[in-house]
Amino acid sequence: MTNLDTSPALNLPDSIATLQYKLESEPEKIQLKLVDDLVTVGEAGLAVLMDFLSKHSSEVPLSQVNAKIYQALFNSQTPQVVDFLQKHFPTGTVPLKSDSAIDYAPLQQLLAQQDFEAADRLTLQLMCKLAGDAAAQRKWIYFTEVKSYPVTDLQTIDALWLAHSNGKFGFSVQREIWLSVGKNWEKLWSKIGWKSGNNWTRYPNEFNWSLDAPKGHLPLSNQLRGVQVIAALLIHPAWLK
Structure with a gap:
């Protein structure tokens, strides 16, 4: 796993910290639901999602959780999140490989x-x-x-x-x-x-x-x-x- 060190140590309320712990430890099906829960929290929840994505960005095989976190962040459009994605995930979480020189970023x-x-x-x-x-x-x-x-x-x-x-x-x-x-x-x-x-x-x-x-x-x-x-x-x- 690669930590991109994109944010300072998170100082979170207990409820957010609990969600963060579950996001790290629960099975994928529950993780996907937790992404939605963290988005509803607001900036603190988005910070948890950015932190998770930073830590787990290099995992193989590709994670549906990472993809869902990316699209949740992508659609939030807050300045901090936009800067984070542009810097570290300009083309998302899926490697856009092509043997035909095709740009899959628009897709x-x-x-x-x-x-x-x-x-x-x-x-x-x-x-x-x-x-x-x-x-x-x-x-x-x-x-x-x-x-x-x-x-x-x-x-x-x-x-x-x-x-x-x-x-x-x-x-x-x-x-x-x-x-x-x-x-x-x-x-x-x-x-x-x-x-x-x-x-x-x-x-x-x-x-x-x-x-x-x-x-x-x-x-x-x-x-x-x-x-x-x-x-x-x-x-x-x-x-x-």
Whole structure:
């Protein structure tokens, strides 16, 4: 663990100190709830979150708690927090790796803001860009183009969606559900809320652009609803490494 020494020793009231202790010691599910509790406290709670993020920023594997703390701080927009994030986490908590020289910072910021609809549109744009100039111009993807996606880039996109949805959204989540239903596409569409009975969910207004959506609901990138493209995505080597 790396301590960035971003703040002086915290002198906290007992109730805040208790929350801080629990944040350090409880299981992840409880930690995620404690982040919300600390945000409601105000500046003292934000100080605890900054301190925690400083201490745990280098942990592997990537922590959903760290991502949630980052987005809570990001959305608070207090001067001290803005300075802290700009100095130590200018691109969030997920390493924005790319083998295609693509900048994933705009996607990270939209997801941190929980603007899932805009993030979904940008995800499609980035995936078209990954597929090459022809796909970027036509604004949709052939399944044959998916096979050539760099593992690193797909993993970065997926990690961002996972990190900023408490593990609820992402291609790897959709793959997990797909495997759990025996690779049955109709069961997958139903489980992730892309189809109800014989009716496809209509884009964009019938989709749920919030964390209240079914697990695996996003990213949608509406052009991906053909079986060939999403099948190519879900069998990509990115999920085997």
